[in-house]
Amino acid sequence: MSTAATGHLAGRHIVLGITGGIAAYKSAMLVRLFVKAGAEVQVIMTPNAREFISPVTMSTLSGKPVITEFFSANTGEWHSHVDLGLWADAFVVAPATACTIAKMANGVADNMLVTSYLSTRARVFVAPAMDLDMMAHPSTCRNLDTLRADGCIIIEAASGELASHLSGKGRMEEPEAIAAAVERYFAARCTMSGRKVLITAGPTYERIDPVRFIGNFSSGKMGYALANEAARRGAEVTLVSGPVHPFDTLPGVKVVRVESAREMLDAARRAFSDADVAIFAAAVADYRPERVLDRKAKREHPGEGLDSIKLVKNPDIAATLGACRRPGQTLVGFALETSDAMQNGAEKLVRKGLDAIVINSLQDQGAGFGTDTNKISIMYADGRPTLEFGLKSKADVAADILDNIPTPLPSR
Ligand code: C5P
Numbered sequence: 237m238s239t240a241a242t243g244h245l246a247g248r249h250i251v252l253g254i255t256g257g258i259a260a261y262k263s264a265m266l267v268r269l270f271v272k273a274g275a276e277v278q279v280i281m282t283p284n285a286r287e288f289i290s291p292v293t294m295s296t297l298s299g300k301p302v303i304t305e306f307f308s309a310n311t312g313e314w315h316s317h318v319d320l321g322l323w324a325d326a327f328v329v330a331p332a333t334a335c336t337i338a339k340m341a342n343g344v345a346d347n348m349l350v351t352s353y354l355s356t357r358a359r360v361f362v363a364p365a366m367d368l369d370m371m372a373h374p375s376t377c378r379n380l381d382t383l384r385a386d387g388c389i390i391i392e393a394a395s396g397e398l399a400s401h402l403s404g405k406g407r408m409e410e411p412e413a414i415a416a417a418v419e420r421y422f423a424a425r426c427t428m429s430g431r432k433v434l435i436t437a438g439p440t441y442e443r444i445d446p447v448r449f450i451g452n453f454s455s456g457k458m459g460y461a462l463a464n465e466a467a468r469r470g471a472e473v474t475l476v477s478g479p480v481h482p483f484d485t486l487p488g489v490k491v492v493r494v495e496s497a498r499e500m501l502d503a504a505r506r507a508f509s510d511a512d513v514a515i516f517a518a519a520v521a522d523y524r525p526e527r528v529l530d531r532k533a534k535r536e537h538p539g540e541g542l543d544s545i546k547l548v549k550n551p552d553i554a555a556t557l558g559a560c561r562r563p564g565q566t567l568v569g570f571a572l573e574t575s576d577a578m579q580n581g582a583e584k585l586v587r588k589g590l591d592a593i594v595i596n597s598l599q600d601q602g603a604g605f606g607t608d609t610n611k612i613s614i615m616y617a618d619g620r621p622t623l624e625f626g627l628k629s630k631a632d633v634a635a636d637i638l639d640n641i642p643t644p645l646p647s648r
Pocket of ligand 1: 497516518519520522550552553555568571572588
């Protein structure tokens, strides 16, 4: 691919919208380029696009069934435009006809492509392709200006011979140039390239006997979302994870699975000395049984160990590592509070030697353990004002956190 920013498409989810123009044949090459670069591609075709290139070609190249209609003609299955829009890391419309550009600019959601466009939160790329007079028409120019103002990246059409045999501006840009534009966009977001990031996630389990433990309801979703977002930004991530249901992680994330707080501390300590950023998102059990029984205690036998369990304090991982931090490291903690969230957060920020603390209150609906959403504030040790955010998906919260913590220079 003709770009210096290689490797930034790997693992990305790309929706490729194809509309009914002769340049649709070039979209086959575009799918190939994306797939070769390691991206997953979901093709959506407008009904007219199928007149120009076969969905079979596109599904073969992308390895996924092509979507055209809201419902599958064969199975009646409903294709969720919302899910597709949210799945996308980039949404590319190539070729984009004057008609689709007009529909996108005006929200005319009468097909799967435009409906998905309206649902997506991903960056949208539009590669126009049409005859020169259509391209120059004031309505097309107006609609493209609207799309630019809406945040779309327009990949300008090139000049040359057109399908009408006229010559002028209106040729869809070459697939290599379109793929390079998308890759440059991802490269520019790689603000954590070369940084090593340590993240703790999930609960810890503290064994009572071979079948019982003390734990908590942490799902690990927030920590995993942070790890994936940091990897997306180019960081090399070590994710020290307590026992959680497995989540998908991106290639830049090394997962170290542990069970107890002490195991988590050992694994975190190993990654910490090298880390530029450490984010303590785990819900570490505060106490563990002083003694772990080597066989299952029977409930009918009081005195075997279940009727009274003596607990001892677990190490505080954040505070332990905060006490031996080196200059230039950024340390971020979490505080999940049921009352006096701000005051408790401020106290933990200082006590644990952190630079910032992410505060979520269990009193906020949709925030905290197990949910797919979170509502946070970020408080800083250097006295800058606390930031408050609305209720968002944990993936979006992860992006907010990484956007708003100081990213140190790589230490090596
Ligand atoms: O449990 P607490 O509210 O004190 O947790 C605040 C922060 O400290 C969190 O970032 C959590 O991951 C971290 N922590 C830890 N080890 C503990 C307890 C908490 O790293 N034993």
